[in-house]
Amino acid sequence: MGLQKQLLQLFMLLVSSFSCYSSLNQDPLSNYLDKTSAYDNSAYPTYFGTINDEDQDGDFEPNFNYEPDESSNFESFSEVGSPSSSIKVVNVNDFGAKGDGTDATEAFEKAWEEACSSTDGAVLLVPQSKKYLLRKITFSGPCKSELTMKVYGIIEASANRADYKKDTRHWILFQNIQNFKIEGGGTFDGKGDIWWKNSCKIDKSRALTFYNCKNLSVKNLRIRDAQQIHISIEQCFNVQALNLLITAPERSPNTDGIHVAGTRKIQIISCVIKTGDDCISIVSGSQNVQAMDITCGPGHGISIGSLGAGKSEAHVSDIFVDTAKLSGTTNGVRIKSWQGGSGNANKITFQNVYMHNVTNPIIIDQNYCDQTDPCNEQESAVQVKDVVYKNIRGTSASDVAVKFDCSKGYPCRGVVLQNINLVREGGNQAKALCKSVKLTKIGGVTPNCP
Numbered sequence: 001m002g003l004q005k006q007l008l009q010l011f012m013l014l015v016s017s018f019s020c021y022s023s024l025n026q027d028p029l030s031n032y033l034d035k036t037s038a039y040d041n042s043a044y045p046t047y048f049g050t051i052n053d054e055d056q057d058g059d060f061e062p063n064f065n066y067e068p069d070e071s072s073n074f075e076s077f078s079e080v081g082s083p084s085s086s087i088k089v090v091n092v093n094d095f096g097a098k099g100d101g102t103d104a105t106e107a108f109e110k111a112w113e114e115a116c117s118s119t120d121g122a123v124l125l126v127p128q129s130k131k132y133l134l135r136k137i138t139f140s141g142p143c144k145s146e147l148t149m150k151v152y153g154i155i156e157a158s159a160n161r162a163d164y165k166k167d168t169r170h171w172i173l174f175q176n177i178q179n180f181k182i183e184g185g186g187t188f189d190g191k192g193d194i195w196w197k198n199s200c201k202i203d204k205s206r207a208l209t210f211y212n213c214k215n216l217s218v219k220n221l222r223i224r225d226a227q228q229i230h231i232s233i234e235q236c237f238n239v240q241a242l243n244l245l246i247t248a249p250e251r252s253p254n255t256d257g258i259h260v261a262g263t264r265k266i267q268i269i270s271c272v273i274k275t276g277d278d279c280i281s282i283v284s285g286s287q288n289v290q291a292m293d294i295t296c297g298p299g300h301g302i303s304i305g306s307l308g309a310g311k312s313e314a315h316v317s318d319i320f321v322d323t324a325k326l327s328g329t330t331n332g333v334r335i336k337s338w339q340g341g342s343g344n345a346n347k348i349t350f351q352n353v354y355m356h357n358v359t360n361p362i363i364i365d366q367n368y369c370d371q372t373d374p375c376n377e378q379e380s381a382v383q384v385k386d387v388v389y390k391n392i393r394g395t396s397a398s399d400v401a402v403k404f405d406c407s408k409g410y411p412c413r414g415v416v417l418q419n420i421n422l423v424r425e426g427g428n429q430a431k432a433l434c435k436s437v438k439l440t441k442i443g444g445v446t447p448n449c450p
């Protein structure tokens, strides 16, 4: 009986590790989405409870597994459940990468080819305690099987601008890949200094771009000092971004943390983002975006938009931001659109958000104008509809903690404020400005629209 029980336990263990392996295939996101409707706040690690205690900042650090020991590279991969026996391991060092900070672009290209053409799955290994310099590089799929890139070491951008002459928008581009994971606790360093000095807003350059990927997982990585945007996820489907630490100086221009464009079904979970621009920006074509357990600041906060620039049509919907802490950011949770655009931004929830000294904690700005010429008043606008703000508290760095500056022609509709408590940093009352907005209030709402 005892032996049988042990065997059973062993069997269960194997089953569970294999089911973990196939979890991407089993579409964890849809599981997850099912759960969120019956979302139990107490079951989720939330900042609330401890949130007033500023000394507990350490609690907001995400759960990194930074220091994998080299000996366990393979184990840790099989720990995530892969049948390691059949998986091919492709080490960039075997393709001529030295790991001493010298150019490894060609070695990475060759290693990618090899890994991507494996028919039994592959691990592309970037060893730890090594530093690799990459010029602009593109990793293209489709690959023959599932691929994991394990980055333990440091990958550094070439600081020579001539290396980006042909395409200033991308440093590392992953495109057309299915069932791809990138993880390992390593670092991407965009060496952004030279870019920031020559910064230009048009067509921001990106450190990591994922374009047209399906079933993508990006986790346990540090990304720092990007040229401009740190991670850009474009035209992808079914994405998890988990445990990312993204940092750049507050003064670095246009250094968004995570940019989501044209992507459906994405979860961004347990990320810490301290940069000079938006913490997370979500733009047109994005649908079903969840951001949970997010720590931001400095930076420009969590932003939907800008939408409708240049009279364009924009659509975003089903955005769910839950459990976030923003400190010292210029915005908290923002929706911004240009006049003259069209389309809609709807079904958006911001909940359980703690603000500390945020200049515009809650803001919808339908008169966004980020250009040197003044923006003339125009009739059309992106329709903002069904936006819920729930359990939002903390302090505002400005007098106006709640600002709805909606368009006359297309007022904001279905906006709900529930349990809001925002005061001026230092304790004085803050104000709400509410223009062209149809509001519902539930519970205590401070400040209140006049």
Ligand SMILES: *[C@@H]1O[C@H](CO)[C@@H](O)[C@H](O)[C@H]1NC(C)=O
Pocket (backbone or CB within 6 Å): 024, 025, 026, 027, 178, 179, 214, 215, 238
């Ligand atoms: C992504 O995962 C889903 C769910 O398991 C699977 O059905 C689908 O084939 C995968 N997509 C691609 C492009 O491999």
Ligand SMILES: *[C@@H]1O[C@H](CO)[C@@H](O)[C@H](O)[C@H]1NC(C)=O
Pocket (backbone or CB within 6 Å): 328, 357, 359, 397, 425
């Ligand atoms: C709040 O932010 C403002 C700038 O936005 C800054 O001047 C001030 O020192 C900050 N206060 C605290 C208490 O952090």
